Amino acid sequence: xxxxxxxxxxxxxxxxxxxxxxxxxxxxxxxxxxxxxxxxxxxxxxxxxxxxxxxxxxxxxxxxxxxxxxxxxxxxxxxxxxxxxxxxxxxxxxxxxxxxxxxxxxxxxxxxxxxxxxxxxxxxxxxxxxxxxxxxxxxxxxxxxxxxxxxxxxxxxxxxxxxxxxxxxxxxxxxxxxxxxxxxx
Amino acid sequence: xxxxxxxxxxxxxxxxxxxxxxxxxxxxxxxxxxxxxxxxxxxxxxxxxxxxxxxxxxxxxxxxxxxxxxxxxxxxxxxxxxxxxxxxxxxxxxxxxxxxxxxxxxxxxxxxxxxxxxxxxxxxxxxxxxxxxxxxxxxxxxxxxxxxxxxxxxxxxxxxxxxxxxxxxxxxxxxxxxxxxxxxxxxxxxxxxxxxxxxxxxxxxxxxxxxxxxxxxxxxxxxxxxxxxxxxxxxxxxxxxxxxxxxxxxxxxxxxxxxxxxxxxxxxxxxxxxxx
Numbered sequence: 001x002x003x004x005x006x007x008x009x010x011x012x013x014x015x016x017x018x019x020x021x022x023x024x025x026x027x028x029x030x031x032x033x034x035x036x037x038x039x040x041x042x043x044x045x046x047x048x049x050x051x052x053x054x055x056x057x058x059x060x061x062x063x064x065x066x067x068x069x070x071x072x073x074x075x076x077x078x079x080x081x082x083x084x085x086x087x088x089x090x091x092x093x094x095x096x097x098x099x100x101x102x103x104x105x106x107x108x109x110x111x112x113x114x115x116x117x118x119x120x121x122x123x124x125x126x127x128x129x130x131x132x133x134x135x136x137x138x139x140x141x142x143x144x145x146x147x148x149x150x151x152x153x154x155x156x157x158x159x160x161x162x163x164x165x166x167x168x169x170x171x172x173x174x175x176x177x178x179x180x181x182x183x184x185x
Numbered sequence: 186x187x188x189x190x191x192x193x194x195x196x197x198x199x200x201x202x203x204x205x206x207x208x209x210x211x212x213x214x215x216x217x218x219x220x221x222x223x224x225x226x227x228x229x230x231x232x233x234x235x236x237x238x239x240x241x242x243x244x245x246x247x248x249x250x251x252x253x254x255x256x257x258x259x260x261x262x263x264x265x266x267x268x269x270x271x272x273x274x275x276x277x278x279x280x281x282x283x284x285x286x287x288x289x290x291x292x293x294x295x296x297x298x299x300x301x302x303x304x305x306x307x308x309x310x311x312x313x314x315x316x317x318x319x320x321x322x323x324x325x326x327x328x329x330x331x332x333x334x335x336x337x338x339x340x341x342x343x344x345x346x347x348x349x350x351x352x353x354x355x356x357x358x359x360x361x362x363x364x365x366x367x368x369x370x371x372x373x374x375x376x377x378x379x380x381x382x383x384x385x386x387x388x389x390x391x392x393x394x395x396x397x398x399x400x401x402x403x404x405x406x407x408x409x410x411x412x413x414x415x416x417x418x419x420x421x422x423x424x425x426x427x428x429x430x431x432x433x434x435x436x437x438x439x440x441x442x443x444x445x446x447x448x449x450x451x452x453x454x455x456x457x458x459x460x461x
Contacts, residue, residue, distance in 0.1 A: 020213055020216060021213075023212075023213070023216070024209050024210075024212075024213045027208060027209040027212050027213070028209045031205055031208040031209055032205040034208075035202075035205045035206070035208065036202050036205070039202060039203060045203040045206075048203070049206045049208065052208050053208055053211055053212055053215070056208065056212040057212060057215060057216065060212075060216055095203070097200070098200075098201045122192075123192075123195075123196060123199065126192060126193070126196065127196065127200070141193065142200075144193075145190065145193035145194050145196070145197060146193070146196065146197045146200050147197075148197065173187075173189060173190070176189065177189060
């Protein structure tokens with residue numbers, strides 16, 4: 001972990017000196033996470049791509065204000081999330097949060113066909129419930145459980161202080177439970 | 186960890202995100218030639234012009250000024266310098282003209298070979314590498330009775346569809362390349378952009394580039410394509426539909442790449458252009 005951080009710090013130092021290939025490596029490291037955060041906000045592939053590109057451009061232009069030794073990703077995700085929020089996508093154009101069809105059952109499990117159907121239906125309902133949550137709740141849950149972001153990174157994506165991430169996540173989970181319960185009734 | 190949290194963790198591997206586009210290539214393409222970090226106040230306004238909003242605002246201003254600019258060459262030249270690409274102009278329009286052509290038609294020029302094309306042009310042709318030989322090479326010369334070529338001539342290359350370069354609904358090929366001498370033929374390519382299309386200006390290897398995404402119209406401001414009606418309004422003759430297109434300045438040459446591709450792919454193609 002420390003090696004990765006040191007390598008990233010070296011790349012950032014080179015990028016600050018105008019080394020564009022070094023910055024390209026940084027972009028390649030973080031583009032997937034930044035794009036997914038932007039997509040979770042806009043739910044539009046084209047707007048998420050545009051927001052992510054603009055975020056990397058802004059980050060490069062502001063590199064001289066980036067503190068040496070600080071983790072890059074929380075800072076980048078904050079910019080990417082802001083860029084995504086600046087793009088308002090009509091509800092009718094929004095893409096749905098959905099699950100890939102798994103080709104194989106989870107290893108070690110040998111459920112009956114009926115159990116598989118119930119399980120798949122349960123997962124789909126859970127994802128649909130997440131999709132119905134307000135953006136801040138959806139992003140809090142997806143950042144933590146789907147993208148596996150740390151607290152500082154979540155704070156960047158959510159645009160809040162790191163100290164408030166836990167309470168935001170807790171409230172989002174409570175609203176998700178309510179959403180699921182309402183659907184069951 | 187609660188049961189709900191465990192279920193959410195299990196879902197992580199199944200979430201179906203859209204594929205991540207190759208963002209690094211386009212970011213680096215757009216940053217090429219820019220200094221890193223803090224900018225001088227005088228440069229900030231120029232930087233802002235590279236954003237989509239500013240380009241669209243510029244296009245709106247062009248629309249307002251377009252008729253007058255087309256009528257007065259010196260004014261038009263000022264507008265062209267401001268846009269940056271001397272071989273092209275863009276105008277924002279509320280809708281495309283009713284007489285727009287849906288297909289390429291017979292405007293490609295005279296068939297020739299890559300080896301012979303240079304003899305008819307005032308510039309050295311640029312060809313993309315990695316695509317093999319084009320399946321069509323055409324030149325337009327000013328003295329060609331079939332064509333409407335600009336001063337300095339025009340080169341058109343066509344490449345067959347292939348993975349990554351699907352067949353275009355408007356050109357019928359995977360990639361269409363147009364090249365003209367932007368110094369000798371300023372404003373040859375006119376672009377009509379309806380609200381559904383967007384433009385983005387940036388730099389590739391330090392040279393200006395303009396990406397137009399979405400359906401728009403393209404016409405040539407030559408030989409009566411642009412004429413004045415009895416109400417003294419300027420009308421545009423032959424306009425054809427165009428899909429996504431990247432225009433870029435490569436020294437004196439204005440290159441236009443058209444196809445059903447995204448910006449990163451277009452930038453990649455631009456990077457492969459080399460003198461024939």
